[in-house]
Amino acid sequence: MEILTTGEMEQADRLAIAAGAPGFALMLHAGQAVADAATDLAGQGPILVAAGCGNNGGDGFVAATELAARGHDVSVILLCGRDSLKGDAALAAKGWKGRVLPCDLSALGSPALIIDALFGAGLNRPVTGDPQAMIEAINANGAPVLSVDLPSGINGTTGAIMGVAVRATETVTFFRKKPAHLLLPGRIHCGRVRVADIGISDVVLDKIRPATFENIPDYWQGAFPVPRIDGHKYARGHAVIVSGDLTSTGAARLSARGALRAGAGLVSVLSPDDALGANTASLTAVMVRRMNGAAGFAEILTDRRLNACVIGPGAGVGEETRALVLTALAAKPALVLDADALTSFADLPARLFEAIKETGNTDIILTPHEGEFRRLFSEMSNKHPLRSKLERVRAAAGRSGAIVLLKGPDTVVASPDGRATIAANAPPWLATAGSGDVLSGMIGGLLAQGVPAFDAACIGVWMHGEAGHEAGPGLIAEDLPEVLPAVLRRLYDRFGIDY
Ligand SMILES: NC(=O)C1=CN([C@@H]2O[C@H](COP(=O)(O)OP(=O)(O)OC[C@H]3O[C@@H](n4cnc5c(N)ncnc54)[C@H](O)[C@@H]3O)[C@@H](O)[C@H]2O)[C@@H](O)CC1
Numbered sequence: 001m002e003i004l005t006t007g008e009m010e011q012a013d014r015l016a017i018a019a020g021a022p023g024f025a026l027m028l029h030a031g032q033a034v035a036d037a038a039t040d041l042a043g044q045g046p047i048l049v050a051a052g053c054g055n056n057g058g059d060g061f062v063a064a065t066e067l068a069a070r071g072h073d074v075s076v077i078l079l080c081g082r083d084s085l086k087g088d089a090a091l092a093a094k095g096w097k098g099r100v101l102p103c104d105l106s107a108l109g110s111p112a113l114i115i116d117a118l119f120g121a122g123l124n125r126p127v128t129g130d131p132q133a134m135i136e137a138i139n140a141n142g143a144p145v146l147s148v149d150l151p152s153g154i155n156g157t158t159g160a161i162m163g164v165a166v167r168a169t170e171t172v173t174f175f176r177k178k179p180a181h182l183l184l185p186g187r188i189h190c191g192r193v194r195v196a197d198i199g200i201s202d203v204v205l206d207k208i209r210p211a212t213f214e215n216i217p218d219y220w221q222g223a224f225p226v227p228r229i230d231g232h233k234y235a236r237g238h239a240v241i242v243s244g245d246l247t248s249t250g251a252a253r254l255s256a257r258g259a260l261r262a263g264a265g266l267v268s269v270l271s272p273d274d275a276l277g278a279n280t281a282s283l284t285a286v287m288v289r290r291m292n293g294a295a296g297f298a299e300i301l302t303d304r305r306l307n308a309c310v311i312g313p314g315a316g317v318g319e320e321t322r323a324l325v326l327t328a329l330a331a332k333p334a335l336v337l338d339a340d341a342l343t344s345f346a347d348l349p350a351r352l353f354e355a356i357k358e359t360g361n362t363d364i365i366l367t368p369h370e371g372e373f374r375r376l377f378s379e380m381s382n383k384h385p386l387r388s389k390l391e392r393v394r395a396a397a398g399r400s401g402a403i404v405l406l407k408g409p410d411t412v413v414a415s416p417d418g419r420a421t422i423a424a425n426a427p428p429w430l431a432t433a434g435s436g437d438v439l440s441g442m443i444g445g446l447l448a449q450g451v452p453a454f455d456a457a458c459i460g461v462w463m464h465g466e467a468g469h470e471a472g473p474g475l476i477a478e479d480l481p482e483v484l485p486a487v488l489r490r491l492y493d494r495f496g497i498d499y
Pocket residue numbers: 010013023026027028030052053054055056057058059118119120121122123124125126127128131148149150174198
C-alpha cells in the first residue's frame with residue numbers, strides 16, 4: 001500500500017477536486033469517518049471535540065455535527081475565534097449548531113472521548129503557547145483520544161514530535177497512510193490507525209507516482225519465491241556465509257541457518273582454518289568449506305553457482321574484512337553486507353561506495369543498525385541532522401549505490417532508484433543478540449533463490465518481524481529460523497499457494 005507525504009496528500013486532494021469532487025465533500029466524508037470511529041470508542045458517553053483553526057478543525061466540526069445528530073452529547077472547544085475560520089473549515093463550523101467553548105483548559109471536563117482535531121497535515125512549526133497547553137491537558141485528561149488524520153503535534157511526513165504531541169488511542173487518516181503513521185515516534189502517538197475512504201479515486205496515484213510503500217506481503221507478493229514441484233535444490237541457489245575466526249563463529253552459523261530456512265537450496269559457511277573444527281562440529285544441513293583469506297575467497301567465488309553471499313556477522317573489524325568485501329564486490333554474487341563488514345569501512349566509506357558503483361551489480365544490500373548507519377554515513381548525517389529515517393535511508397541508498405536497510409522498530413529499506421518501504425510489524429523483543437545475523441542470512445537465502453535485491457530485503461524484514469511474533473516474548477535469535485516454517489505456511493495460505 002502506498003504511503004503519501006503530506007505534500008503528496010495535498011496533491012491527491014487537489015487532483016480529486018480538479019476531477020470533480022468538491023473539497024467540502026471530501027471534508028464531509030472525513031468528518032463522517034471520524035464520527036464512525038468515535039461512536040465505537042465513546043459508547044454513549046459525552047464527547048469533546050478540540051478543534052484547531054484549519055481544515056483539521058473543519059473535520060472536527062463535521063464529526064461533532066454528525067455525532068450530535070446521532071444523539072451523542074457533544075461539545076466543541078476551538079483554539080481561535082470562530083470568525084477567523086476560513087473556507088471549508090468555516091463552512092463546517094456553520095453546520096455546527098451547538099455551543100463553541102473558548103480555549104479554556106478547565107472546559108475539557110471528563111468526557112468519554114476526546115476528538116483531537118487541532119492540527120493535521122498543516123502543522124508547520126513547533127507547538128507552543130495555548131495549543132501546547134491544550135495538547136498537554138488532553139494527554140493528562142485520561143479519556144481515550146481519537147486523533148483526526150494525525151496526532152496533533154506530529155509532523156505527518158517525518159513522524160517527529162514538533163515540541164509536544166497528542167498521544168492518541170486511535171487515529172483516523174484519509175485515503176492513504178502518511179510516513180508518520182509508521183515511523184517512530186509518530187507511530188507510537190497514533191495508537192491504532194484506521195484509513196478511511198473519503199471519495200478520492202486511486203486514479204490520482206497515477207499522477208503522484210508515490211515511491212514509498214508499507215512493507216506488507218501485498219507489496220512484494222509477485223516476487224515471493226515458491227519452490228517448483230519440478231525444481232531441485234540447485235535451482236534454489238547456493239548462499240555462502242563468511243565465518244569469523246575461532247572466537248566468533250556463532251553469528252555466521254545463525255545467519256546460515258536463516259538462509260537455509262528462508263529457502264536457499266544450499267548454504268555453505270566459509271570458514272577460516274582455525275574455526276573449521278568449531279563450524280563443522282556445529283553444522284549439519286549447512287555445509288562448511290575451508291577459506292584462506294581474500295585470495296582463497298576469490299577462488300571459491302569463481303564458482304558461479306555460489307550466487308549469494310553474506311559478509312559481516314562475526315567477521316571482525318579491519319583490513320581483512322575490507323579485503324573480503326572488495327573481493328566479493330569484484331566477483332559480483334548478490335551480496336549482503338552486514339555488521340562488521342560495514343563498520344570496517346567507517347573510516348573509508350567512499351572506498352566502499354566507489355567499489356559498489358564500479359561493479360554495476362544492483363543486487364547489493366547494506367543492513368546496518370542505527371549505530372552502524374551513523375558510522376558509515378556520518379558525513380551525511382552530520383550535514384542533515386533533522387532528516388527523518390525515511391529521508392536518511394533514501395539519501396544513503398543514493399550515496400552508496402546499494403540498497404540500504406536500516407534496522408529498528410520501523411525498519412526502512414530504500415533503493416538507489418528511489419523506492420522505499422517502511423515496516424511496522426517488528427515486536428520489541430526482536431531486538432536481541434544475533435537477531436540481525438539471522439536477518440542478513442534470510443535475505444541471503446532469498447537472494448540465492450533469485451529474488452531481486454529490493455524485494456529480498458523487504459521480504460526478509462517482514463518475515464523476520466513475523467518470526468518475532470511467532471516466537472513471542474523471550475525469544476532468542478536461535479528461535480527465529482525455527483519458526484520460519486510457521487511464518488511461511490501462513491504466507492502460503494494468504495497467497496493461496498498449495499502445499
Ligand atoms: N485538503 C483537503 O481537501 C482535505 C483536508 N482534510 C483535513 O485538512 C487537514 C489539513 O488542513 P490544513 O492544511 O488547513 O492544516 P491544519 O488544519 O492541519 O492546520 C493548519 C492551521 O494550523 C496553523 N498552524 C500550523 N502549525 C501551527 C503551530 N505549531 N501552532 C499554531 N498554529 C499552527 C496554521 O497556521 C493553520 O491555521 C488534514 O490534516 C485533514 O484533517 C480533510 O478534510 C480531507 C480533505
